[in-house]
Amino acid sequence: MPIRTQRKNVYKIIKKVEARIFWCDTCNLPLLTRICGKCNKEGRLVKVTPPADARPALGKEYIHLRQLIEEEIGDKLPYPWRQVILFNKVPYPDCAEEVVIDGYVIGHKYFDLKLRTWRFKPLYVGVSELVKSKCGFYAITDLPRLSRNYEIHVDQLIDAKIPTDKKNRFIALATLSSFEGLGIYTDKKRIRVIKSWKAKNYAWNKVDPSWLDVVKANEARLELLEQEAIHFLKKTAEEAKLEPLVSFSGGKDSLVSYRLSEKAFGKVPIFFNNTGLELPETLDYVKHFAQTKGLELVVADAGGIFWESLEIMGPPARDYRWCCKVVKLIPTARVLKQRFEKGVLSIVGQRKMESAARALSPRVYRNKWIPNVVVAAPIHSWTALEVWLYIFKEKLPVNSLYFRGFDRLGCWLCPAIELGEAEAVKVQHPELWSKWEGFLEHFATKHNLGKEWVDFGLWRWILVPGDIKRLIAKDSIIKQRGVTxxxxxxxxxxxxxxxxxxxxxxxxxxxxxxxxxxxxxxxxxxxxxxxxxxxxxxxxxxxxxxxxxxxxxxxxxxxxxxxxxxxxxxxxxxxxxxxxxxxxxxxxxxxxxxxxxxxxxxxxxxxxxxxxxxxxxxxxxxxx
Ligand SMILES: [Zn+2]
Structure with a gap:
């Protein structure tokens, strides 16, 4: 199947599991359902990109966001700053998320692949505010409307502050007839329109609630979700007649799955697959979690097999994921077969919204490789926001990496990683990333793959997808990675x-x-x-x-x-x-x-x- 069709299908599937987020304009916080549990008023639907699996801005990412906006705009923050800010993923060749403040999308935080740096792109209410407060770079024109790719000459501007020094700077655009848009300053005294829309009404709030207020406003929904999940776990264990085990990755979803299992069954042993590619924080966290709770920790350890196999197999790719079998599937199957001869109910933190494959996967299924292992996903249809609010509500101990710029955990050099995510690894563990980059550089030189192959992370595909190819203007040539x-x-x-x-x-x-x-x-x-x-x-x-x-x-x-x-x-x-x-x-x-x-x-x-x-x-x- 051509990759483009594949992507389209992925979008269709993801759209089906779409969630809705409402906003209480009285309490100024996100709602999982229409009615606010704090003030009983009806919330407004927040217009975000599907599937709307939004998450809280936390720790480093929260601080980084403010710096990013100020750097991009070249001015002090023009937007209100709140404790409760949401990030919501949007499709893009690398990391990109909508930033939601006071229930409005103010722009995108994204990883610019060409410049290989994080940036902020003001949009919608974010643009309105720049024009209104004459902050950062803006341009007001008397053109009747803004058309994409049209180049506005500086003579067509009524009022403007334009960057003359740097190219690629974003300029907030507005017409007198209430159209708005975003432009880029080109060399020839012109601004090219890259996006336009009809201006939206907005009003900033004055309240600055905490995440615990958000929990309070959503308590009823969280309790309902919990009850349903506990009921599901009990029923599934009874039907399968198997003892429970929680697959514990060290991530937020498995943490919530553990809590729910604990409420359903009492203490449950946890299973951890040490792929040999886990960050040290995760290893410590899992160990500490089992110790403080007094739980049996079952470990499937892949040891150094990834590095040993690398010489023969070459670097893994999204369409060449030999690593998954070698470091995950095989060690896991071996340990589960040995330790649970009569089978086991493996409770996982899988969520539909994570990927198209997971959206299609049922809530209970038998492991394809180990038939006497039944897999159950209690939080199958939870959103990331529901998971986080449940964690805050139950005061669960979270892996510290979530506060250090990480959103997804797991193998730190996974080919599914986005370059923006790799930045967090580089900051947190430069020694690890330079080891990997060193290997990639050596491999690229040996196989004559060019500099882009490492710089743009092209190693992550055998068949490089169209949007990435267009961006770097390179055609993909399949090179043998492993044995020829x-x-x-x-x-x-x-x-x-x-x-x-x-x-x-x-x-x-x-x-x-x-x-x-x-x-x-x-x-x-x-x-x-x-x-x-x-x-x-x-x-x-x-x-x-x-x-x-x-x-x-x-x-x-x-x-x-x-x-x-x-x-x-x-x-x-x-x-x-x-x-x-x-x-x-x-x-x-x-x-x-x-x-x-x-x-x-x-x-x-x-x-x-x-x-x-x-x-x-x-x-x-x-x-x-
Ligand atoms: Zn309210």
Whole structure:
């Protein structure tokens, strides 16, 4: 599916789970439902971008926002400053959020990809206020309206304060006929209109409530949400007849899930997947949380496998997420299988609004990989604001990273990260980010990928999406990241070529691996798989395998790749139905008397899956 259609669908799905936020103009605070619990008055609907999964501005981000506005405007803050400010995500190639003060969107806080810095873009009420108070840069014109991309000459202005020194500065625009807009000063005494709209009515409030006031105004809704979630947990545990376990990531959603589980069942053990890519604050927080509450802490530790696998696999990408399997799925499955033989009810903090995939996922489901694990998501349809208000209401101890500029936690170098988010990692843990950047730079030089590949975070995709490509004016060329494989047809043969990479080719291991996909016979120098000849030729830099059309070249390629470059992740051992696979420090070993040639071990191998995925992506792109 082309990426553009994919994005459109994502938007459609996300739109379906859209929430509504109201604003009480008496108490000056956000409401989860229409009626204010403090004054009993009806709130006004806040016009924000769907899905309206707004969150409070906290800690560093709160302080940073004020600095950002003042820097951008080049003046002291022209807007009222409140304890309660909301951020609401909007679609953009990187981080971008609406800023809501007094129930009005005053602009966007966003990460400018070209300048690679955080900026504030005044919009709507934010623009009205600049024009009204003649603050920052503004321009009033007698044009009848403002059209996008029109260039207003300075002679067409009635009143203005225009930056002459710096390009790219935003200018608040207004006409005498109540149109407003945003412009940028170009070189030639002109302002280019980048956005325009009909001016909106607004009136700043005078009240400055605290977040605890917001909790009070929304108490009824929070209690309802809690009761429903507790009822859901009890019912699900009863039906599944399994003991509960809370999947605890150290994030806000799992914290609320824990609290609800505690209210439903009393003390519940928590499960933490240490991917080896967690920030130290999270590790300390999880440990401390379990200790102070006196809880059993079940840990699935991926150790250093990410870094060990990196040489072979290359950096992960959003469409090349080998890391997820290696650091999350496999260690988790291994530990849950061992520790909870009879199965377990895994309570997760998953929320529909987080992503399209999560919006489509049911509230209760069986884990695809471990059938006796039932997953339950008590806060499935909660919004981020509901989660935060519940945390404030219950006075729950939050991971300190939320006050240090982080909104999403998890692997700190996840390819799903936005460059704006990476800034927080750079500030909080420069040593970690420079280690990663060092690796990326080395990789980019070695593979001749260009400076942009690191600077614009292009490593995060194999197929770079259109909006990013347009922004940096570069076409994406798929480069092999992991083991280089090619599968071609030559007459009645398939020819598989695998580029050799450091390690020596051990033919005995190769033959041992081929047993997993069929009957292997060796007669002198002749090798057959299911009675079909398999010819192998190796030279100093590649291995070539020729097989008849009757055999599946992809299965063979995948098997050979994993025999040569096994990551020792243990996936094959975990899922082999006949217990024929063992993994040790050298790689995997097949007990041929137990193996029934089902090929499961190859199907679950992240190395062969992702090496071949790139080959197929390349093939698909070549056909376009
Ligand atoms: Zn009120």
């Amino acid at each position: 494989v090619a599968v071609n047809q030559e007459g009645n043969y398939f020819v598989i070529k695998i580029k050799r990479y450091k390690r020596e080719i051990d033919f005995e291991r190769l033959i041992e691996a081929l047993v997993t996909i069929g009957n292997v016979e060796v007669n002198g120098k002749l090798l057959t798989l299911n009675n079909q000849d398999v010819e192998m030729y190796a030279d100093s830099d590649s291995l070539e395998i020729r097989v008849r059309q009757q055999l599946d070249p992809w299965k063979i390629a995948g098997t050979v790749v994993r025999a040569l470059y096994c990551l020792r992740c243990g996936s094959c051992e975990l899922w082999c139905p006949s217990g024929a696979v063992k993994v040790d420090s050298c790689g995997f070993h097949i007990n041929s008397s137990r193996c029934n040639h089902c090929g499961t071990c190859g199907d679950v191998c992240p190395l062969s899956e992702y090496s071949l995925k790139i080959v197929r992506l390349k093939e698909a792109m070549d056909k376009i």
